[in-house]
Amino acid sequence: MNISLSDKHRRNLEEIAKEEKVRTADAIRAIFELGLKEWELRKALRLYREGKTTLWKAAEIAELTLHELIDIIDREGIPYDYDVDATLDYVPFTMN
Numbered sequence: 855m856n857i858s859l860s861d862k863h864r865r866n867l868e869e870i871a872k873e874e875k876v877r878t879a880d881a882i883r884a885i886f887e888l889g890l891k892e893w894e895l896r897k898a899l900r901l902y903r904e905g906k907t908t909l910w911k912a913a914e915i916a917e918l919t920l921h922e923l924i925d926i927i928d929r930e931g932i933p934y935d936y937d938v939d940a941t942l943d944y945v946p947f948t949m950n
Contacts, residue, residue, distance in 0.1 A: 891917070895926070903932055 859867070871881035898916035901907040907915070913923040927934050 909934055
C-alpha cells in the first residue's frame with residue numbers, strides 16, 4: 855500500500871520517529887493504529903447515540919470494557935440507560 859503525504863506531514867512523522875527513537879515506518883504504524891482506535895470509538899459512540907446499538911455492543915466495537923465506555927460516555931455528556939438485566943445477558947459468570 856502506498857500513500858502520499860504532504861511535506862509537512864512527512865516532516866512531522868520524521869520528527870515523531872526521531873523523538874520516539876523508532877523507524878519512520880514504525881511511527882506511521884503506531885499513529886495509524888491510534889487513528890483506527892479513535893475511529894472505532896467515535897463509530898461506537900455515534901451508533902449508541904443514534905440508538906442503533908446497545909451499550910455493551912458499543913463497548914465491543916470500541917474494544918473497551920463496559921466500564922471504560924461508560925466513563926467515556928459520561929465525559930462526552932451522552933445520556934445512557936444502563937439496563938442491568940440486558941447487560942447480564944452478555945456477562946459470563948458461574949455460580950459456585
